[in-house]
Amino acid sequence: MSARTRWLNRIGAIGFALLLLATWQLLAMLEVISPLFFPSPTRTLGELWSQIVSGKIWEPFSETVLRMFYGWLVASLLGVGLGALIAGSRTSRQLFTPTLEFLRPMPASAIIPVAILAFGLTNKMSTAVIAFGSIWPVLLAAVQGFSSVEPRLLEVADAMRMNAWDRFRKVSLPSAMPDILAGARVGLAIALILAVVTEMQASLPGLGQSILMAQRSYRTPELYAGVVMLGVIGFGASMLLQWIERCILRWRSVQ
């Protein structure tokens, strides 16, 4: 692709996005759909801007981000640990696989009622639900990664008389890392979804609760602003993880 067509494409992409916004603005101005449900982009972005300037949005924003992060962290650590354990031997694989296969397709939100019973309407509850939901991609990826470690590397580790911990830390973990990080990225998207769900269901502070409240009091621009903000979180988190992935995996491209 030449530089010129790349520029043309970039201009086209921006133009298309502007076209979408203009259509939205036009539809809202012509009141094709009631402006109560469908505020124009200028009103939505104006609301978002005023919330950013007044600082009103940062509190629910940070609550949601932290909630997502904690749950995801628990899920990722547990996922890697369990994954190493399961991939460790044939027996453990046979022991765990059927249970995991049953639990995996279970909608994570279905354990919310159980989690509420166990933990009440607390942050612990939302962390538990998020961890349960976002562990699967990491776990499956970790099992995959740990089972496909190059056998020769393990033989080298044996020959060097590494103990189990060193073997895990220096051989297995680095070679399973690409799989784990890819799984963790999928897990992060799920974590954000479940953070919003638990906030809505259990009235925990955060963007999920704010947009539900905005809807109940028919402050639609605020609702749209919250949705846009959640999109920004999802995008930002995924970008950040991609950047971390590139940093951690830099050694691979050198090989």
Add this chain to the structure above:
Amino acid sequence: MSNRWLGALIPLVIVGAWEGLWHFESLRMDSLSRPSDVLVALYHGLAGGTLLVATVETFEAALLGFLVAAAIGLIVGIALGLTPWLESVVGPSIDAMRPVPSVALIPLALMIFGFGVRMEAAVVAFACLWPILIVTISAVRSVDTSLLNVARVLEMTAWQRMVKIVLPAALARIAVGLQLALAISLVVAVTVEIVLNPRGLGHGMMSAQQAMRFDQMYAQLLWIGVVGWGLSAGSQALLNICSPAYRAERSKERA
């Protein structure tokens, strides 16, 4: 055979410990119903038909949303996959919308459609659209260019090229995307019901929890697990039977 027994070990131990715990007065927890009570509740729910009605309600919304997403995703995906310049123009706008967590649209869908099957299906459709769209674009893009050259030599019309060359060649990968979206559709439908839509399995669980009928709650959770597992196993079987291309792809991978 011994493998099967090994796999059943963990569930049996958990259920055994759970049932055993119940027999010690001091350790008994009211919120943790006895497994045998749960099975009785499951039996009553299935025999009385309430569970089946709820299952049908959930599936109605999940499948409706899935079908809408599949129709939009396939058409747009094929169009974008065949015309790279269009994809580079529209792609960034898609990437900007994709990270919005589907559940963030629950309040919005509620405002537009009110309670019921349509708002649930709308949220499901949004969630399912992205995997179908992305997979379709990349599947169509990866169709062998020599096949497309053959189509050009044979002077096929756009429609013929689509039906005879592109779709059959891309079908195996598209089917995997559809399978993924189908699993997502059930998860999202149950989530919407748990958060606020008063119908289906998710709502049944929430109301059983609020009525302190914990045996019913666990029975529904178990049933949701069975349904989720059945859907994933069923779609896998359907894929194996109906798609020779998929089988070919799999055997190629194995070879």
